[in-house]
Amino acid sequence: MLSGTVLNGTVLSLPFLPASLYCDEAMHHWDAHSYATHYWHPVAATSDLHPGEVLEVSLLDQSLLLTWPADAQPRAFRNRCPHRGVAFRAESSSGKPCRRLVCPYHGWTYNLRGELQAAARESEFEEGFDRKRWGMLELACRIDGPLIWIAFSDQALPLENQLQLIHAEASDSWNAAGQQLRVSQQNLACNWKIAHDNTLDDYHVAIAHPTTLHREQGPVRDYVHRFSQYNNLLETPHSDGGRFLTFGLPPWSHLLVWPDGRLAFLEFLPNQPDHCTMRLRLFAAADGRDAASADTWLQQLLTFLEEDRALVESAQRGYSEDFQPGPPHRLEQRILHWQGLYRERLRADGISRFERSQDAISAFRR
Ligand code: FES
Ligand SMILES: [Fe+2]
Numbered sequence: 001m002l003s004g005t006v007l008n009g010t011v012l013s014l015p016f017l018p019a020s021l022y023c024d025e026a027m028h029h030w031d032a033h034s035y036a037t038h039y040w041h042p043v044a045a046t047s048d049l050h051p052g053e054v055l056e057v058s059l060l061d062q063s064l065l066l067t068w069p070a071d072a073q074p075r076a077f078r079n080r081c082p083h084r085g086v087a088f089r090a091e092s093s094s095g096k097p098c099r100r101l102v103c104p105y106h107g108w109t110y111n112l113r114g115e116l117q118a119a120a121r122e123s124e125f126e127e128g129f130d131r132k133r134w135g136m137l138e139l140a141c142r143i144d145g146p147l148i149w150i151a152f153s154d155q156a157l158p159l160e161n162q163l164q165l166i167h168a169e170a171s172d173s174w175n176a177a178g179q180q181l182r183v184s185q186q187n188l189a190c191n192w193k194i195a196h197d198n199t200l201d202d203y204h205v206a207i208a209h210p211t212t213l214h215r216e217q218g219p220v221r222d223y224v225h226r227f228s229q230y231n232n233l234l235e236t237p238h239s240d241g242g243r244f245l246t247f248g249l250p251p252w253s254h255l256l257v258w259p260d261g262r263l264a265f266l267e268f269l270p271n272q273p274d275h276c277t278m279r280l281r282l283f284a285a286a287d288g289r290d291a292a293s294a295d296t297w298l299q300q301l302l303t304f305l306e307e308d309r310a311l312v313e314s315a316q317r318g319y320s321e322d323f324q325p326g327p328p329h330r331l332e333q334r335i336l337h338w339q340g341l342y343r344e345r346l347r348a349d350g351i352s353r354f355e356r357s358q359d360a361i362s363a364f365r366r
Contacts, residue, residue: 016325017339022191023320028273031192032060035345039251040140040159042147042265045180045281049074049148053095054112056088059150060269063087064139066148067112068095076141076150077114081105082134101136114138145174146263146283157230157250165231166255170245173261177283181294184280184302188268188309190316192252192276193342195268198312200248200338202234203331208311212304216244225333230341232334248334250341261285264301274316278305 021027043057044066055066056079063079065088079087081103088101088110100117101110107120114136122129140151142159145166149159160167166174188195198204202223205214217223217236226233230250238244242259249255256264263283268276282298319325328336346352 014336014340014343016197016328016335017193017342019319019323019325022193022316023273025273028191028270030349030351032270034349035342036060036251036270037151037153038156038345040142040149040151040156040162041251042253042267042281043076043150044148045183045283046143046146046148047178047180048093049095052097052099052112054089054098054101055095056092061271064150065089065101065136066095066141066150067098067101067114069112072113074141074143074148075112075114076139076148077136078139080137081108082116082136083108083119108134110136146177146180147265147281161230162250163231164228165226165233166247166249168228169226169233169235170247170255170257173257173263176261176285177263178286180281180283182280182282182298184298186278187271188276188278188312189274190276190312191274191319192268192270194312194315194319195276195278195308196252196338197335198308198315199254199266199268200232200334201332202334203329204311209304209307212300212307215239217246218244220331223331227337232337234334248338250338262297274320280305 041059043059043064044055049055049066049068051068051070053068057064057066065077065079066074067077068074079089081088083103083106086103086105088103098112101112103109107118108116109118111117116131116134119125119129119131119134140154140156142149144159144163151159202220202225205217206220216238217234218239222237224235226235232248234246236244236246238259240259243257244259245255245257247255247257252268252270254266256266261284265281265283267279269279271277280298280301282294282301284294
């Protein structure tokens with residue numbers, strides 16, 4: 001465990017991450033190509049895909065295929081033909097019935113398990129051609145709650161650890177929310193870490209969202225924080241009764257749970273050093289809500305997220321101006337908890353130059 005990192009509710013004593021981590025092209029590449037591989041990623045709702053269907057999705061600029069072979073579990077593959085790398089299908093927003101995948105280039109044909117079934121003029125390859133050697137490249141794939149998850153690496157954290165506090169504190173709602181009601185996606189002009197920090201920030205809500213999120217979360221004096229190794233949680237009493245839960249999850253995600261079982265899953269995916277993609281998914285139990293109330297709910301959430309946009313885009317401009325973040329407040333401890341995880345990954349990959357450069361800046365300013 002890192003010095004200064006104390007879990008189970010105690011405030012962490014590390015400073016905020018240095019601003020250089022939020023602006024640098026090389027760090028953006030590391031976030032998308034190394035940090036990301038240590039975690040699972042939700043790529044579709046379970047309601048998007050059914051047995052016998054195929055769904056194309058993209059994650060971090062990579063095209064993926066989800067398939068659901070009959071009498072089996074969903075599977076995930078890179079959407080690249082093993083022959084010469086052509087994609088099998090174009091992206092669509094929901095699963096399509098499909099018995100076999102046929103590459104449009106030379107016609108190699110696969111079943112939904114990713115096994116090569118036929119190749120054109122197969123007897124004419126130069127060397128003995130073994131279909132078994134040319135299966136589609138598969139990724140780990142799991143269902144958990146209302147989402148289908150994939151991992152780029154078999155070194156990824158166990159999904160049970162990544163979602164530990166959700167399973168412990170909200171398993172009934174998580175497992176019952178089988179219907180995805182809405183998906184909203186938009187770009188923010190900030191590094192994903194600015195947006196992630198902001199959504200872990202319980203210090204700003206009363207000030208920046210007085211008539212929106214603050215009304216859901218209630219008085220600051222009632223805030224209760226919980227931590228597992230990889231997750232954090234803000235628990236507040238809701239005005240409708242019961243608990244309103246706001247989970248922070250690696251790598252860049254959040255889950256909001258209402259007392260009536262509704263869920264909002266929010267992600268900030270890196271797409272450039274100073275831009276990210278915000279994706280919001282709304283879920284309810286399968287017996288569901290009508291379309292009008294789902295639209296109202298989505299609009300309420302987008303209103304508070306739009307309040308955040310001005311702040312996070314302004315903070316990004318500040319971080320890009322040779323800026324050093326100030327002291328963390330007690331109500332920013334969920335940010336520090338996540339940043340501790342991020343630091344551990346940096347150090348595991350031997351990246352320490354940013355910490356050193358920040359030390360140098362601090363020494364200069366003293
Ligand atoms: S690239 Fe797919 S069959 Fe040749
Ligand atoms: Fe906010």
